[in-house]
Amino acid sequence: MEQFEMLKALAETNVESFMFYILATISILLAYGVILDRTIIRSGFILIGVFGSICGLFLLLQAQFLALAQLMIYAVGITLVVVIALMLTNPRMEKSQLSTAAPANQLGAFMVAVGLFMTIYLSVRPENWTLSSEPLDMNNVQVLGRALTTDYSLPFEFASVLLLAALIGAVMLAKAEKPPKPGEEDFEYSVVEDSAAEPVASKR
């Protein structure tokens, strides 16, 4: 009974921050797992957990749409692609042979990291942040949809041009290509080292 009372008191004070700390701890621990696990496929799967807990953070912020997008795009879509790519490129799933940095470098990196953390911590203190006291619209998916099709339609549409370019580029780079046979291309250049009489560039 006592515990129940305690839990109730906790729930009344701040479930949100309680949940936040839990989710944040999980995601940080899992993120370390992604970096530290030497078997690359396993870190790929741990990544799903990281994205899942970040999805929980979005839910805490009442951003349902973002939470679901996070889950569907990152936790499922992108991780799946990562895992498939790993399966295709590293079929034996061996431990990757990463060399560790020399201790002197490690120390240097640690110092830089601490310095950077202190700078960021000191300059991004919570009291600088503007808090909005406005209640969130319950239909925030609706609000997002309207914004994307009206004011934000330009970046929204332009993102499709970005994806088109990325798609073309990916296909172009990934496609297996034999070197062109002579005569197949419409121009053929001959570097003029071998025969000086040969015309430099001839159009066929």
Next chain:
Amino acid sequence: MNDLTQYAICIKYLLPEICLVVAILLAALWNLFVPKAKEWTPFFSLLGLTSAMWFLMKSWSSTALPLFNGLFTVDQLTTSFGLLACMVGAICVLMTVGYEHHLGRNRGEFYAILLTAVLSVMLLAGSTDLIMLFVSLETLSICCVILAGFSKTDARSSEAALKYLLSTAATTATLLYGLSFLYGMTGSTSFQAIRERLEMPMSSPTEMMGSVFLLVLLLSAVGFKLSLVPFHMWTPDVYEGAPTPVTAFLSIGSKAGGFVVALRLLVDVFGKQSSDWVIVVSALAILSMVVGNLVALAQKSFKRMLAYSSIAHVGYIMIGMLAVNHEGLGAMMYYVVVYGFMNLGAFAGAILFANETGSDKIDDYAGLIRKRPLLALGMSVCLLNLAGLPIPPAGFFAKLFVFWAGSSIQTPVGGIPLGALLVAVALATSVPAIYYYTQVVIKMIVDKPSAKVEALPKEKAYIDSPQEAPALALAMCLIVIVATGTTAVDPVMKFSKEAVKPLIARPSTVVPPVSLLEDASPFGRTAEIAGNTGLTH
């Protein structure tokens, strides 16, 4: 009804961009459906670019028009950078026509992605919202990565693409980190609202530190795009490995994007804190001038030398921005235009030379004037102008204007005014620049022909050979350089000053933003911040 007219206004001002999108689709699909007529692809690209330029010139207006509720602003800066991007794009297309044999079967795709890169520079120029800025900056980076890796048979090209991809990914992360803090601190993604919030007096030292920290994060992203010195590591390898037309585009097209972001973010949004960033940016500019010019001295490859010298040129250009007045920004814009054409001309010459000899070594250029007098003379004009010598004085004037504007910076650094320091460094580092540029010119004109040049056949007509398009590009660049150095100094300067006007004199009569939502701000945040309901500590 109302919404529809708003849409119509937005569409009308986006016509240049729409032209380019049509050209992108045509370029991507033409080879697929009409493979027999694939030599037409560059013509469609040129057609798209010229029609975009025509619409841009038509939309030139002296009042800033915020479209999409301030997401995209059409003002002189947008239009002029759009025009510059289109011209650079057109010249790069011409260069590519003479370079196609390196691209294997992916010619149509090359034009499509080049045009996408041009389009993203145009949109970047008008971005006045963090979201728009980020989307267009990302598109530009991704297109540049793909373009750098287009010569698939060349290992150096793949290396260039991978290096650019990794470094651009790191900078994007930094930028996004900075942007998210910026949003968190100001509560808005709109430049105008952010500026208004930043112009409010800072209440605590940590808040000031916060804004400086933000500036550092944003500067690293801008510095990467501009390849200012601590962020220049990628430049030489990418410039050397990427296909030459791509290098030409990177050297001015993607840099134009960087300049416009620097102008909008530093001069416009962080204008009030200019005392904070002037010192940092000056340090970067001085480093760039010194490192770029000194390392360029030791280069054997022509493209690599131009890479290092482009780092140095960005240092010079930044002096104009540091003055933060109309004169300085106008001089900066003038320098950007002139530098762009000089550099494009040099790269067009490099393509013409490499097509015939397959070499990019500076030593191989020796004695070129005996065999290809026009090419040697054209390249000499570009290189001498890059060095800042008055033959014709376009490059000389550009340097003069920038130094003149820079000398007016009075911020004291250790007792001497910053302007004097900057100009002194710039003048001192111009000496090695003159040496390494003229060294190439002297080699081409005075020295005995190298083995490769010796092996070149007798005079050959450019017409009706794949060389004609890069030759045309070189000729266009030369015409612009000669004109800006002689008869057109005034018009170009006037254009440059007009272009930067929106940054200096904010329009007194603010045109209400063209918005598509009844409630002007979708999240109710912008209005709140703009109305200064203030901070909750």
